[in-house]
Amino acid sequence: MTGRIRSTNLAHPKPDPGTPRTTGIDKRPVPAVELFTPGPRYGDGPGVAGDLIGDAQHHGGAQKAVYAFSREELDWWEAELGRGLSDGMFGENLTTEGLDLEALLVNQRLRVGEEVMLEVSIPRTPCATFQRHLGERAWVRRFTERGRCGAYLRVVVPGQVRPGDPIEVLEPPQHDIDMSTAFASAMGDDEAGRRVLAAQCLPPMYHERLVHRFAPAR
Structure with missing residues (x-):
């Protein structure tokens, strides 16, 4: 399975309505992005030089270093919503083509170009900021029902x-x-x-959440 990078995108900061934060969810195409490995925790920043994270309690860190979403899915949503969606519109740093991101396995490695190595990490979960950014009613539910979330990626080789x-x-x-x-x-x-x-494939924090979720009731 092979694909290509269609667009590399960085945050275009804007206010996040109803919060005191500035959000970086609105990404715009740039000629290239420099990827690196951030610290392990939320709030340790993105893995993309010059990018912005507005909600440091839930974003950033090694497990959410880079976000990828496919142009094919953006095209599907364009038809569904009846509006144009530019590369980066869903908050992705990397807009891909020709690759089924949702079919990638957790912890699968990807070689990008000649030097960069990435690793599939965890799924993106839609949030209220995403809904406010798009301005679509019931967006979290609709995105969830579609079931195609893109992928967060770790940076193995920057x-x-x-x-x-x-x-x-x-x-x-x-x-x-x-x-x-x-x-x-x-x-x-x-x-x-x-x-x-059962697969024990998620990072420790996310695995422990599942352990607690399915622990027998006392």
Whole structure:
């Protein structure tokens, strides 16, 4: 499975209505982005030089270093919503083409261009900021029902990414949990959640959440 980078995007800061924060969800195309490995915790910043995180309590850090979303899904939503959606509109740093992001397995590695190595991390979960940004009613529910969330990526080998860079999917990990299944689990699907728990493929904090979620009632 191969694809390519269509667009590299950085935050265009704007106020997040109803909050005291500035949000970086509105991403705009730039000629290239420089990726690096941030610290492990939320609030340690993004893995993209010059990007902005407005909600440091829930975003940033090594597990959410870079966000990718496909142009094919943006096209689907354009038809569904009856409006144009530019690259970066869903908050993605990397807009991809020709690659089914939701079919990638958790912890699968991707070679991007000649130098960068990324690793599939966790699914994106839609939030109120995303809904306010798009201005669509019931957006969180609609995005969840669609089931195609893109992917957060870790930065294993840092470097520069440019539009047109190829994306090579490397050897799969030893489990069958893809982004679609991980997203269903994160959004409350218990059958998917038990599969993800059994695979023990998520980062420790996210795995422990599942352990508590499915712990026998006392």
